[in-house]
Amino acid sequence: MSKQIRVTVWNEFRHEQKNEVCRALYPQGMHAVIAAALQQDPQLSVRTATLDEPEHGLTTEVLDQTDVLTWWGHLAHHEVSDEIVDRVQQRVLAGMGLIVLHSGHFAKVFKRLMGTSCSLRWREAAEKERLWVVNPSHPIAAGFGPYIELPQTEMYGEHFDIPAPDDLVFVSWFEGGEVFRSGCCFNRGLGKIFYFRPGHETYPIYHNAEVMQVIRNAVHWAAFAGNDAVIPFYGKCCEPLEPLKVRE
Amino acid sequence: MSKQIRVTVWNEFRHEQKNEVCRALYPQGMHAVIAAALQQDPQLSVRTATLDEPEHGLTTEVLDQTDVLTWWGHLAHHEVSDEIVDRVQQRVLAGMGLIVLHSGHFAKVFKRLMGTSCSLRWREAAEKERLWVVNPSHPIAAGFGPYIELPQTEMYGEHFDIPAPDDLVFVSWFEGGEVFRSGCCFNRGLGKIFYFRPGHETYPIYHNAEVMQVIRNAVHWAAFAGNDAVIPFYGKCCEPLEPLKVRE
Amino acid sequence: MSKQIRVTVWNEFRHEQKNEVCRALYPQGMHAVIAAALQQDPQLSVRTATLDEPEHGLTTEVLDQTDVLTWWGHLAHHEVSDEIVDRVQQRVLAGMGLIVLHSGHFAKVFKRLMGTSCSLRWREAAEKERLWVVNPSHPIAAGFGPYIELPQTEMYGEHFDIPAPDDLVFVSWFEGGEVFRSGCCFNRGLGKIFYFRPGHETYPIYHNAEVMQVIRNAVHWAAFAGNDAVIPFYGKCCEPLEPLKVRE
């Protein structure tokens, strides 16, 4: 339980290079701020990777050494190569955890793993959001009060076109009148996936201590702790474990 | 509730042309036998479509007039064009029901909608299967006893790499020692999907009355009866429904 | 599918006798208004029952002839006899549908079927509620737009201490800042249960056409259509279906 968890923080890293407000908040990129907050937990070993690195920084070697991958993208989902999407999906099914942040709902790899459009309604109006805990037994909900309040966020509203989560942890209230399932757990293959809504690039979301507590909790939850003995039998023709009746 | 349900029965229709045993069981193809059994229900209007027709028989016109699609494929999953897979997936998300049969677990469109490998262990040894009802409140389980017994089947065994079903209706017992989640309901977008395990091409599975009762039940369950008023708002920037506080 | 569904509308019927506002809205009791709205559907045969009738109007004969029971209570949950609670629970497990309305979240029979406290936070301040559809494939969500708006309601807020619903259909937004899982489906035994939040006695909730559309939808969904062949085997010692190896 207390062994090191290797985290790769992936960022598209484009807004920070184009948008003054975003750059002021995240001069080294959102990935740098997320990584620093995760690194405060001594059990986590954190590296970063970005879209414009070769293979988007997600080589087979990097993924093989990644227990949990966090994903932030928005402007350039279409620039992520299908080969890397395949590779990330395969690693998730083989047990890698995946934390999908905010506009990552439209990332190719999230849509691939969900099988749905992952669409939603939205609005960018600096409005208030309140994330309510709806499953208080869940470890991702630990370390704060009955809700988390964010003074200014982009709104995402229902219907959010995802499969029903295997566990629903947070539901958001928005000042403008909408709700959203904003903390959603999914098991896919041997991997665990957490979608977490907050994170617009021009608000200081990843400087918020409670948001980062959720992401740290999610990393611990998503690190593989299951049974990989099932893998060798996938797609295999297997001898019977019991004698079959002879038939003629 | 009593309006007509338009069903399209899709079949790869290759085994029937190559394999003597299969042809003897299904001289006109499995689709013909499945369609005939569905047609016994006066509420169902049934057509068929096969791989080797233009656009695999699944033109936009056909899909637009299909409430529920049933799918049988095995040898030639890779021959199904990605364009048609996209089209079927979009129709499911927009509300078309989908019944995936037996080796259709590896169909491109099922893997696409699940997001997982859909792998399993298997064996072809004419062994006994018994499908136990594990959710007796579900309408797909209506019309037979506490289990369905099939004297000779191909075995499919766990771990079956699918998302946890939204409803699990049947679990199979196999003579050779395995179990399998063999009747699985999924909601995806506005559509409903039922995976049903029985169906190997060289056993008379679709001549079995209880198997066909399950498929008829599933067609009724999968026909859209929900709310499509959510669709116009997908991906839309929406005005606030409540006045927002003025911020400076 | 088109056979008659027998509905019993149960009401505590106390507020109507004590409170002027409630009486003005519901001179014959809430049950009368709910029953009338259900009776508009020719497939439903509706009767009513109230707390102060002998056996609370829920004799064995009445329950045996009830396919779906709706339940409204608030002031006098503790006056419902445990014997009747047992009887209703048994009928639900044997296949009767149950629609629990508003303050019925604290009814003995709902707490019994859930196993949890069914607690929540609340406020009575005539505030606005908006119920968002989060599962548009579900038949209970049919017949209106992407949300239902109620101008004045009592607020119920999370955490609502229920088991995770088998299907979550609605999530509510409240003007005062809270959210709530306000349309929740549960399968228990052979029975189906729907909890539906709206319904405070001093607002004209059951005069709202969309609210009544939801309740009608829920009645259709909850009527038993499953498999009762499993019942005779509960608690039974059963002969093996396959020969066991002889052991010495």
Next chain:
Amino acid sequence: MSKQIRVTVWNEFRHEQKNEVCRALYPQGMHAVIAAALQQDPQLSVRTATLDEPEHGLTTEVLDQTDVLTWWGHLAHHEVSDEIVDRVQQRVLAGMGLIVLHSGHFAKVFKRLMGTSCSLRWREAAEKERLWVVNPSHPIAAGFGPYIELPQTEMYGEHFDIPAPDDLVFVSWFEGGEVFRSGCCFNRGLGKIFYFRPGHETYPIYHNAEVMQVIRNAVHWAAFAGNDAVIPFYGKCCEPLEPLKVRE
């Protein structure tokens, strides 16, 4: 994560005093063998309690110091006082983990927390059981192969009348032809519950290393790691978090 988990192993402890076979397997009682196996994990602090102790050994003090309770009962479910059942239920809803073993499916406290009859079919014929992993991402499934095999067990068969588990980890195959959902996770209130099927008193089930690995895994999973900040608001009338429109 690495703080001590306080486990109380509860046992009815009657079979061991009446039945020679059971006593030979468990001279000090099943609880002694279970406790010893758990105690091998240095993170666990283990005590035991039995039916015939005052308050069944489950005083308020003991429960307040219990993070996870394991429960084995069979002959004397009816002798467990309702007061203690209430107390255990309240502790579970407040965050205590509960591991229910084998014939504990009929324990008052399990039926109370499930809301259903918890009935099943059964047979005592020393037959083979094989527990298949159906959720390999789950930590309870860690530490063994794709299944666990038990050479001689009592059979439990479907339909098992429980709510659909929040996570289904194991499904059992039985030599005599049945299947069973044998490893089931439930979240109730702040607590986590695991039902684990194996454990008949006259077979050496709790001497099996893999069975005890599962129970140890379940203890770690069930220990509270969530959010108890929601508790003070249950049943409370709460001031609005946002200003409400003035209405006249």
